[in-house]
Amino acid sequence: MNLVRSRRRHDRTGVWLSLPYVIFFLAFVAYPLVFSFVLIFHRWNIITPMEWVGLKNFERLIADPLFYRSLGNTLTFLVIHIPLQIAVALGFALLLNVPLRGRGFFRALYFLPVVVSGVAVTILWQQLYSYDYGVLNGILASVHLPPVPWLVNARMAMPSIAIMATWKNVGIYIVLFLVGLQNIPRELYEAASLDGATAFRQFRHITFPMLNPTVIVIVVLSTIGGFSLFIEPYVLTGGGPMQSTLSGMLYIYNQAFYFGHMGYAAALGFVYALVILGVVLIQKKVIEREPAT
Amino acid sequence: MRKTIVYGVLAGGAILFGYPFVWMMVGSLKPELDISSLSLLPSSWSLHSYTAVLGKIPLARAFLNSVLVSLATTASVVLFGSMVGYALAKLNFIGRKLLYVLILFTMMIPFQITLIPQYILMVKLGWTDSYLGLVAPSMMSAFGIILFRQFFMAVPQALIEAARIDGCSEVGILVRVIWPLSRPVVLTVGLLTFMTSWNEVLWPMMVVRERSLMTMPQIVALFTIGGEAESQLGPLLAAATMLSLPVIVAYALFQRQFIESMASSGVKG
Structure with a gap:
């Protein structure tokens, strides 16, 4: 009897403790999700009444060159950012995995850009990238190389942002690779050395395949990060030159807040969410299937 | 020998990730004309940049x-x-x-x-x-x-x-x-x-x-x-x-x- 009552009592406690989250979920997750399905079929500037337009937002989206431009820009970003990120992070992680004095200090320093505000980092890189007075072109000039139009050339601007984003985030991925490296059983290396495998072959056949789960995490997180790119182009280039750094998130923001096209912005967000889920699913499938050579 | 190379690369990384922040902080304390130089030693220290920005935005x-x-x-x-x-x-x-x-x-x-x-x-x-x-x-x-x-x-x-x-x-x-x-x-x-x-x-x-x-x-x-x-x-x-x-x-x-x-x-x- 007593047992039953006690179970029922903490039955109710569980409900009470969860109730705030349930309310939060209904208000800020479920309702916006449901409302997005309404919004994408309407034209609305928030001020005048909503107007049902059926599939017009999607017809417009399919024919919108700026949508494709923003999608292409995001892909350009990812194609540079992800391999660069993995290479730099893995390189530093392998060095920091060597038992050396002071490696904790280096790890902490490499992690510093991760915690600092993206706005501050962007201001900093705006100065480093400046064509006439920038530090980077100053360094190039001191070794008699021509200046690079980091942000002023439409071909260079997105790659420049990808380099900056790599610099900012690589610290997380160094740490993730270090965790991955420490999880590889030592016996594998011992057995390989007994068989006479060179350091390179050990890396190729043990280290790299064993890091596969870490690589998946890094690819997925970088992809989600790439699709969220907003403040960097907003501050650095405003989406230019010639729309070359207009990111998906920046385009959604502009549609909603410069033009007041709430329905169209919601439709863009909807399509982008589907694209993100699709890309991430494909990435997971492809990397997981890669044979452990 | 190998150790020296590893330390060399790690120090390079330290400059890569740390130097921009030091440059930013020192730069904020330099007189305007000095800032774009790579040097970390300004000709004089100045709080002018701080008073300027605080005067413009809340x-x-x-x-x-x-x-x-x-x-x-x-x-x-x-x-x-x-x-x-x-x-x-x-x-x-x-x-x-x-x-x-x-x-x-x-x-x-x-x-x-x-x-x-x-x-x-x-x-x-x-x-x-x-x-x-x-x-x-x-x-x-x-x-x-x-x-x-x-x-x-x-x-x-x-x-x-x-x-x-x-x-x-x-x-x-x-x-x-x-x-x-x-x-x-x-x-x-x-x-x-x-x-x-x-x-x-x-x-x-x-x-x-x-x-x-x-x-x-x-x-x-x-x-x-x-x-x-x-x-x-x-x-x-x-x-x-x-x-x-x-x-x-x-x-x-x-x-x-x-x-x-x-x-x-x-x-x-």
Whole structure:
């Protein structure tokens, strides 16, 4: 009897403790999700009444060159950012995995850009990238190389942002690779050395395949990060030159807040969410299937 | 020999990741004409850049707004996260499995889909241009709940049974037995939330137009793209320094916890 009552009592406690989250979920997750399905079929500037337009937002989206431009820009970003990120992070992680004095200090320093505000980092890189007075072109000039139009050339601007984003985030991925490296059983290396495998072959056949789960995490997180790119182009280039750094998130923001096209912005967000889920699913499938050579 | 090379590359990395910040801070203290030089030794020190930027934008007020918003968000995420996390880990109740599935589902939704509807909700509630609007949608975090749940799963059931036998109420167990044990996970979730909230800029750019309510990253971003900086470098670097310094100080104090919490947030992917 007593047992039953006690179970029922903490039955109710569980409900009470969860109730705030349930309310939060209904208000800020479920309702916006449901409302997005309404919004994408309407034209609305928030001020005048909503107007049902059926599939017009999607017809417009399919024919919108700026949508494709923003999608292409995001892909350009990812194609540079992800391999660069993995290479730099893995390189530093392998060095920091060597038992050396002071490696904790280096790890902490490499992690510093991760915690600092993206706005501050962007201001900093705006100065480093400046064509006439920038530090980077100053360094190039001191070794008699021509200046690079980091942000002023439409071909260079997105790659420049990808380099900056790599610099900012690589610290997380160094740490993730270090965790991955420490999880590889030592016996594998011992057995390989007994068989006479060179350091390179050990890396190729043990280290790299064993890091596969870490690589998946890094690819997925970088992809989600790439699709969220907003403040960097907003501050650095405003989406230019010639729309070359207009990111998906920046385009959604502009549609909603410069033009007041709430329905169209919601439709863009909807399509982008589907694209993100699709890309991430494909990435997971492809990397997981890669044979452990 | 190999050791020397490794140290050489690591030192190169230290310059790569550390030097820009040092350059930024020193630059903010240099006279305007000196800044673009690579040197870290200015011809003279000057606070001119700071007085200039503080005279142009209400940065002190923005700092206060950021502190308020970040602290309120952090306190709320930790409080509610520990409550739900405890219920999920240790209590049996109707709908527990469903709740857990919903929380995992929440973490998988790309935010792009809910962003605009969330903004419209703020407009309907009349919460734009208010602290409530800044804080409300991040008051609870699915990921925070999951971290708390994981931590509480490892708490021995015997400890809870013992408190129950001693006549402790269920809420009393949470407050007097569980919370005192939770320092590590509170620190992990707290630091992660504080940092994310302090650096958040997209949401404030959506819900706040009024200058006196802007958060620090928001007002600094608008200062940078607006004409107010008058293409002077010094005030920009001063603003960036003031924006990054609080997190850098927190990082210096809790370096290990920061790295661990970010690493744990990476594992969720």
